[in-house]
Structure formats: structure tokens, C-alpha cells
Amino acid sequence: MTATHEPHGGAVDDSDDGPAVTGPTALRVVLGGQLRHLREANGISREAAGEVIRSSASKISRLELGRVSVKSRDLSDLLTLYGVTGEAERADVLMLAREAAKPGWWHQYGELLPSWFEYYVGLEAAASRIRTYEVQFVPGLLQTPEYARAVIKLGNPTATLDELEQRVSLRMKRQQILTGPNGPKLWAVIDETALCRRLGGPGVMEAQLERLIEFAASPNITVYVVPLQSGYHAAAAGAFSILRFAAPELSDVVYLEQLTSALYLDKRRDVDQYSAVMDQLCVQAEKRAGTKDILSQIRDRMR
Numbered sequence: 001m002t003a004t005h006e007p008h009g010g011a012v013d014d015s016d017d018g019p020a021v022t023g024p025t026a027l028r029v030v031l032g033g034q035l036r037h038l039r040e041a042n043g044i045s046r047e048a049a050g051e052v053i054r055s056s057a058s059k060i061s062r063l064e065l066g067r068v069s070v071k072s073r074d075l076s077d078l079l080t081l082y083g084v085t086g087e088a089e090r091a092d093v094l095m096l097a098r099e100a101a102k103p104g105w106w107h108q109y110g111e112l113l114p115s116w117f118e119y120y121v122g123l124e125a126a127a128s129r130i131r132t133y134e135v136q137f138v139p140g141l142l143q144t145p146e147y148a149r150a151v152i153k154l155g156n157p158t159a160t161l162d163e164l165e166q167r168v169s170l171r172m173k174r175q176q177i178l179t180g181p182n183g184p185k186l187w188a189v190i191d192e193t194a195l196c197r198r199l200g201g202p203g204v205m206e207a208q209l210e211r212l213i214e215f216a217a218s219p220n221i222t223v224y225v226v227p228l229q230s231g232y233h234a235a236a237a238g239a240f241s242i243l244r245f246a247a248p249e250l251s252d253v254v255y256l257e258q259l260t261s262a263l264y265l266d267k268r269r270d271v272d273q274y275s276a277v278m279d280q281l282c283v284q285a286e287k288r289a290g291t292k293d294i295l296s297q298i299r300d301r302m303r
Contacts (some may be wrong), residue, residue, distance in 0.1 A: 002269045022094050022182070025122025027100035029066030034093065036064040038082040052081050067100040067119060076095055109170045112163065116262045120255055127184045129244040135191040136239070137199075138208055141175050142188055142215050142223075147208040148172070150200035178221065188215075189224040189281045195298050196228075209299040216291050224285035225294045242274055 039049055039060075046057035053059070053074040062068045070078075075097050079090050106113060106121045113121065124130065132139050137151050148171045152164060160168070177183050195212075196203045216223040241255040254265040254274045265271065285291075 019240075023122055023126040024069075024102050024104050025066065026126035026245065026247065026250060027096060027118060028069060029123075030247065031070070031093070031096050031100050032064040032066040033249055034096075035070075035078060035082075038079075038084065039064075042082050044081065049078060049081060052077050057064050067115075070097055071177060072097065095115050105173065106170070108172075109166065112170060114164055114260075119259075119264070120171045120257075121174065123253060123255075124174065126245060126250075127177075127243040128246040129185045129187075130241060131163050131187040131189070131275075132239075132241040133189040133191075133278060133281060134194055134239045136194050136197070138190060138194060138212065139179060139188045140171050141179055141186060142212060142221075143171060143175075144208050144211045145172060146200050146204045146205075150204060154199075161207060178218070183220055186221045187224070187278075187282075188221070188277065189226060189228050189285065192228045192294075192298070195225065195295070198302070206299050206302050209295050209302075213292055213299075216295070223295075225291055226281055226285050227294075240274055242271065 039046070045247070049060045049138040050056045050058075055074075059068075063070050072094060075094060076090070079085075079093060084090055084093070104122055104125065106118060106125075110118070130141070132141075137143075138147060140148070141151075143151065145168055149164065149168050152167045152171070153159070156167065178186060190212075195209065197204075199208075212223060215221050239257065243253045243255065245252075251266040251268075252271045252275075254271055256263040256265070265274070
């Protein structure tokens, strides 16, 4: 294990989590939450709000979830409907909307990113803490380019060489948050089966294991390995990630990726349940030798 661990009770020291809100996706979520509170405080239905901006209730729902940006004219109409008439107050909300509409770095990969994953990349870039469990692959934030290329090729067998390299570039770009000035704390819990499965050509998996050993020595990264001998456990259903944000306006989010879509859960009950599962996984992982020793042993068996 690294020197930095999270207590199993889930308590985390967030005193150095960096700026409260960063990135357009997080700002859209904050703006959406403000609009939802204003609408509910005035007893206005989503249908009625949708009619005012010549749209639908589903569009209002997407706005309030931060999934889409809002046009200035539509935002002005909604603020009027919600009784926000003060010039200064309206100006603050409109400025927030302009900041939220700015493109993130990931927009240059727009042709490769489905909207459901683009939303995750934006949240990931704004997170102060990321806890992730993987059962089949090394987490994307910890992959080497060669390993990432092999994984991406599995999921995109018909991709051209150029598209493949663009996807690898995107994955490597995502990793830069770990070394940035306000980078998140990362807890990566990996099932041992993912580490024993060879991917790519000769030496790819060995190099990936070496990279994991290096990552595990970073002060903001903790790597856990859930051993095969643990048998079935609480997370047997599959991989998931939990994102936490420094801004109090942003709820923790559980991310569940599917083949062609994803689920985003932010209800307190759901987040607590997944957090408890993550804690159990960490307890199981800690019953064995340190992570560095486990990774070294698996690497040596592959040579």
C-alpha cells in the first residue's frame, strides 16, 4: 500500500481539495441545481418551464442535471418565470452560464466521445476524489499507452489506425489530472483477475504492472488489489467509480458504465451503498501483503 490511505469508515480529509468548482461540466451541474431550486421554490412544473422556453419537460430535466448548456435567451426567460428580477442577481447567473458553456479540453475529441461519456470526462476533470473498482482491466487513469491501445482495440475492432491513436491520446490526456496542481486523490481497487490477464504483445502487461508500482508510490494515489482467494465479494456485479467534488453544491456521483450508455447515481442512499462496498473491497485487499509486493509477484510470474 502507499503511505496515504482512506479510513474504512469513509472519512476523508478534503482540506486540500483545491478550487470549489472547476470545469464547464461541474459549472453546468451547479447552474442546473440553482435552476431546479428556483423552479421548485416557485411551485412551477417542468412542463410549464419547458413551455416558456419553447421546449419540453425533458429539456428542463437535462438542463437541471447539467447534461446540456442553456442559451442566454432561454435562461433569461426562465429567470423571469422564477421571479429573479434583480439586475445583479440575474447577471451572476448569466455569467455562470457563460462560463459553463465554454468548451473543455475534451471537446477536441468530440467525434470520438458519446455524450454519455463526455459528461463523465467533464466530471472526472472536476473531481477532488475518485474511487474506482475494476474487474476486467486496469483503470483508464492508470493505463500505459500500449496497454490502453490493446484495451481500446478490443472495444473498437473496426477502428482505423488514426482513430485508435486519437482514443489513446484522449486516455493519456485524461491522466494529466493526476499530476496537475489541483489533482484529485485517487483510490484504485483492481481485481487480481484483471492483472493476470495478458493484453497486447510481449512485454505490454509487464510494463503495465511496472507502471502500477510507480503510480502506487505517488502521494495522491492508492492502489489496492483484491485477491483471487477472496472469492465472491460485494462488488461481484461489476466495475464502478465514485466521484467526489470539493464544491458543496455538487453531490457525490456513482458512475456505472454499460456497453452503449452509462448510469449516473447521486441519491444519497445509492452513494452510501456503493461507498460501503468500496470500503469492503479495501478491507479484503488489505488482508494480504502490500500492493507493491503483489504487483511484483504477478509481474515476475509473467516473465
